[in-house]
Amino acid sequence: MNPILLAVLLVSGIGLVLGVFLVISNRVFAVKENETAKKIQEALPGANCGACGFSGCSGYAAALAEDKTVATTLCTVGGNDVAARIAEILGVEAGSVASVKARVMCQGHKTARSYTADYTGLSSCRAAAALYNGGSACAYGCLGYGDCVAACEKEAISVCQGVAVVSPALCVGCGKCAAVCPKGIIQMVTEKQVAVVPCANKDKGAATKKACAVGCLGCKVCLKACPEEAIRMEEGLAVVDAEKCVGCGKCVAACKFGVIKMV
């Protein structure tokens, strides 16, 4: 027999046998997949960040397909677009997603803050928090060792001058940084144009002033300046109510220490 023909026949014969074998085993080992869940998963962004509270995009898709009471608006990464698409697939009314971004409630960078000791231990916020706050005079502020930077999968956080800074353009609002911060100073805030008091120091004014040049002293000047009564005092700290704030910026101008910022 022609050796070329034989080789071609042999290889195609093996291919055919294997093909039949695979078709049969595909039937035998078939896995039923939920069509709706598959469609929803395609609509989801696939970031697998866990911001929705499920184990990832596939977990959220499976939960949505099985349980109609699961909200369609839990994906903060995809926002309203994705919520609308999920609602379309499930045939329910679309809701709106409150898009949130992480924000570090401290701006006490190295030159503004005072220190009581030099910390040379483990380069981790959790370790520093356990050892006299890494020598920082402020017991509430950012430690600047970047546990949040390590937690962020989107590389949206960087440490600048000893304070973590979130880049809103990169932040998807998954909240992982807020969970690892030992000081609990990362808050998830709405994207609306509002005034923010980026300080977490609950000490009395004089003690705050000693520890940090840009700490909120609780002087209440901003309270009086706000025409909407959107600012209230909580444990010696001015807090802006994002719902009421109209973004007029009068509090920013009133604060003598330049603590309040617009975001």
Added chain:
Amino acid sequence: MLKSLIAVFLAAILTENYVLSKFLGICPFLGVSKKINTAVGMSLAVTFVMLLATAVTFPLFVFVLEPNDLAYLETVVFILIIAALVQFVEMVLKKYIPSLYKALGIYLPLITTNCAVLGVTMLVLEKHAADASYTFLHAMVNALGTGIGYLVAMVLFAGVRERLEDADIPKSLRGLPITLIAAAIVALSFLGFGGIVDGLL
């Protein structure tokens, strides 16, 4: 007979370890060795494919390809068979162990191009050609031993990598560079097994 089988088995695990002394199958060795349980799952999948592949390719080569002067087709035919077997393993895992299926991810279909599997099926043929007493049984024992050698290498290295996670590594060496250096040191330590099997038996 039994003695030679044991010698083949031990040699496949220690002296001729495919990953650490022949440097075959490095891709999944570096890719899936981050955690011990995925490393074990991957090695077991590779072992299974090696055994099945040898069981099919060895008789095919000896009884079909060689008598017809088609030995030059071995790479093409073997890859075809391995690819089909990997597809089969994928279906089985997806059905019965979905968590492992997800953990292995892209590395599972990549077993197809894992040169350790092709290496096992092809190198035993050389041994068979050189020595007629190297039978099908030896080839199967060799495949099993290679798979277990793969498991040993993966688990050892996964242990090393779990320690690396906590180490303070210079910035320029983080990630793959330090992994490759660690792999080289583990491979170096396997040199110590050289000649041990001949000495034992």
